Structures are given as structure tokens and as C-alpha cells.
Amino acid sequence: xxxxxxxxxxxxxxxxxxxxxxxxxxxxxxxxxxxxxxxxxxxxxxxxxxxxxxxxxxxxxxxxxxxxxxxxxxxxxxxxxxxxxxxxxxxxxxxxxxxxxxxxxxxxxxxxxxxxxxxxxxxxxxxxxxxxxxxxxxxxxxxxxxxxxxxxxxxxxxxxxxxxxxxxxxxxxxxxxxxxxxxx
Amino acid sequence: xxxxxxxxxxxxxxxxxxxxxxxxxxxxxxxxxxxxxxxxxxxxxxxxxxxxxxxxxxxxxxxxxxxxxxxxxxxxxxxxxxxxxxxxxxxxxxxxxxxxxxxxxxxxxxxxxxxxxxxxxxxxxxxx
Numbered sequence: 001x002x003x004x005x006x007x008x009x010x011x012x013x014x015x016x017x018x019x020x021x022x023x024x025x026x027x028x029x030x031x032x033x034x035x036x037x038x039x040x041x042x043x044x045x046x047x048x049x050x051x052x053x054x055x056x057x058x059x060x061x062x063x064x065x066x067x068x069x070x071x072x073x074x075x076x077x078x079x080x081x082x083x084x085x086x087x088x089x090x091x092x093x094x095x096x097x098x099x100x101x102x103x104x105x106x107x108x109x110x111x112x113x114x115x116x117x118x119x120x121x122x123x124x125x126x127x128x129x130x131x132x133x134x135x136x137x138x139x140x141x142x143x144x145x146x147x148x149x150x151x152x153x154x155x156x157x158x159x160x161x162x163x164x165x166x167x168x169x170x171x172x173x174x175x176x177x178x179x180x181x182x183x184x
Numbered sequence: 185x186x187x188x189x190x191x192x193x194x195x196x197x198x199x200x201x202x203x204x205x206x207x208x209x210x211x212x213x214x215x216x217x218x219x220x221x222x223x224x225x226x227x228x229x230x231x232x233x234x235x236x237x238x239x240x241x242x243x244x245x246x247x248x249x250x251x252x253x254x255x256x257x258x259x260x261x262x263x264x265x266x267x268x269x270x271x272x273x274x275x276x277x278x279x280x281x282x283x284x285x286x287x288x289x290x291x292x293x294x295x296x297x298x299x300x301x302x303x304x305x306x307x308x309x310x311x312x
Contacts, residue, residue: 086248093250095243099300102238106252163303165243165296173301 004040005047005073007172008033013051016069016144027071027144028089028109034071035142044080044138046092046164046171048072050147053177059155061148066155068147068176070094072164079135082167086111089143096153097161099175107151109143156180190283192255194237194265196276199223206272208240208304210297212281220281220309226299227272237261237275239299244281246293251286255279281309 011034016022022030036047049071056066076088090111097104147153147162157180164171200223201209208226215221222242228235237256244251256277267274281295282288290312297304 091245091248093243093245093252095241095252095298097239097241097254097298099234099239102241102254102257104241104252104254106243106250108250161298161301163298165294165303165306166245167294168306168308170296170303170306173298173303175301 002039004038004043006037006039007047007049008036009049009052011049011071013069013071016071017064017067017146021064021067021069021146021149022144027142028112029141030144031073031142032071032144034069035144036071036073038073038075038140041138043075044077045169046072046074046166048162048164048171048174050162050174050176052175053179054155055179055181056155057181061153061155064146064149066148070143070145070147070150070162070164072143072171073140074143074169075138075140076169077135078129078137078139079131080168088139088166089141092143092164092166094145094147094150094164095162096147096151099159099161101158105151105153109145109150190280192237192259193278194256194261194276195278196225197223197278200225200276200278203227207302208297208299210295210304210307212295212307212309214309220293220311222279222281222295222297222307223277224279224297224304225274225276226302227274228299228302229272230268232273232300235273235300236266237277240277241298242279242284243296243298244284244293247289247291249289251284253284255284 160176163173210224294308296306
């Protein structure tokens with residue numbers, strides 16, 4: 001069976017880092033060459049892409065040093081109940097697990113004003129739509145945060161598992177190996 | 185079934201979901217004390233020798249609030265907690281969801297567990 005999405009594993013993550021992770025530093029609603037592509041228009045969920053390995057000299061993660069971009073694409077049927085007062089994208093929970101120590105870190109993309117507007121009703125007024133009215137109306141988008149900016153994960157030699165979840169949705173899980181560069 | 189302990193447990197019960205493929209599966213059942221108990225089982229490849237209950241991660245989210253923890257990370261486990269089969273390692277668990285919530289507010293709660301790259305089904309329950 002064909003996957004409902006395509007993950008560009010061989011994309012250039014350095015470009016995402018060099019772009020400063022896009023608008024507002026988390027690339028909300030900005031796609032790039034690393035963004036997963038949804039092939040099936042009926043797909044509902046979250047797909048993520050991240051480099052499989054990071055090689056670092058120092059363990060500093062400040063100012064996007066040794067950044068790990070997490071490029072994601074989502075499609076959400078507005079008729080699926082998500083009990084949250086935040087925008088969908090700001091409700092996504094990112095989970096990072098150190099597979100060696102079983103330490104976990106988590107976080108969300110912080111909410112910024114005027115980034116994503118709440119959808120209007122069909123008639124264009126501000127009437128709140130019912131779940132039934134929203135059924136089948138898909139909203140989708142992208143995100144590209146630096147894992148170290150949205151979680152308190154620390155960088156050291158290990159293997160991380162990263163995934164995202166919100167409400168009834170879960171993403172794919174990605175393994176990221178962190179290796180300290182050997183001194184010459 | 186009344187889960188007497190608020191500590192994570194590694195035994196199988198009639199509520200525990202069972203499956204044969206590699207992965208992890210959960211079911212949420214409300215007990216007679218109005219506690220929501222997450223019953224689960226996982227099957228992992230023998231090649232992943234370091235995987236055990238300690239690798240289990242529980243995520244609970246509701247109304248924008250969330251909690252992510254490794255419930256067995258600091259608990260003592262015994263060899264019998266993992267069942268070795270010809271090709272796999274099998275483990276069972278019971279987690280009292282309520283003990284991991286800082287505050288219990290009314291709303292719809294979604295729960296997912298993971299072990300390594302295996303993500304469970306997502307179960308939800310309502311607190312009113």
C-alpha cells in the first residue's frame with residue numbers, strides 16, 4: 001500500500017538552519033525542501049522529518065548552535081475534536097527521548113500573535129462553527145522549529161527518538177544520532 | 185478492576201491488550217475508584233537488547249495542557265518483568281493516569297505511549 005505521505009530524507013537540513021528556521025524562528029506555515037509531502041488528500045495527521053545524525057564540537061545549543069530542525073507537515077480535519085484554546089499548530093506536543101538514559105523532554109511551539117488566524121465561518125461572519133459544520137474542512141500547514149528551542153533537550157552523544165502528538169493524532173517517529181566530532 | 189497501587193505495575197490483566205506484531209498497544213479503563221488506568225503491552229525485537237519498561241514514555245494531553253513522563257525510568261525492574269519469546273521481548277504495564285496529572289480538570293484527555301520508535305494507539309477519556 002502506498003504511503004499517504006512522502007518524507008524527503010535526502011534534503012538539505014543545513015538550508016533550513018541557515019534560513020533561521022523561517023518566519024518567527026519556527027517556520028510556521030512555511031514549507032521547504034525538507035517538509036514532508038502529503039500525497040493523499042484524505043490524510044489526517046502529522047508527519048515529521050529531521051536529520052538522522054548531528055555531529056557536534058561543543059554541546060552548546062544556544063543561538064541555534066548545533067540545531068536540529070524538525071520539519072513537519074500536518075493536515076487536520078476541523079470536524080475532529082481537539083479540545084484546546086490554542087491554534088492547532090501550537091497545540092502539537094513534541095516529544096524527545098534519549099534512548100540511552102530514557103530521559104524525556106517535551107514542548108510546544110510558542111504561540112505568537114497574528115501568526116495564524118482562526119477560521120471564519122462559511123458565511124464569512126465570526127459565528128462559531130459547530131463540529132458538524134467543520135467536518136471535512138481540512139486545514140494544513142507546516143512547521144520547522146529547532147528541537148532545542150521548543151524543548152529543554154540537552155545535546156550530548158546519544159540517540160534520540162523524536163515524535164509529535166496532539167489529540168487523536170500522532171506523527172511518525174524519527175531516530176537522531178548525536179555524535180561528538182573526534183579531535184584531531 | 186481496582187488498581188491498588190499508584191505505582192507503575194508490570195503485570196498482565198484481563199484488560200491488557202494483546203497482539204503479536206512488534207509494537208505497543210494500550211487501553212484505558214476506568215476503575216471502581218474513578219481512576220483511569222492505562223493497560224498496555226509491548227512487543228519488541230530481541231535485537232533491541234536495551235529495551236525494557238524503562239524505555240516506556242507516556243504522554244497525556246488535554247485542552248492544551250500536557251504531561252510527558254517515563255513512568256518506569258526510576259523503578260526497579262526484575263528479569264521476570266520481560267518475557268522472552270523466540271523472536272521478541274514482551275512486556276505488560278498498568279499505569280494510573282491520575283497519578284501523573286498535576287491537576288485534574290474536566291475535559292477530553294488523549295493518551296499515547298511509546299517505546300523506542302514504536303508508538304501506541306491513542307486512547308481518550310472524558311473527565312466531567
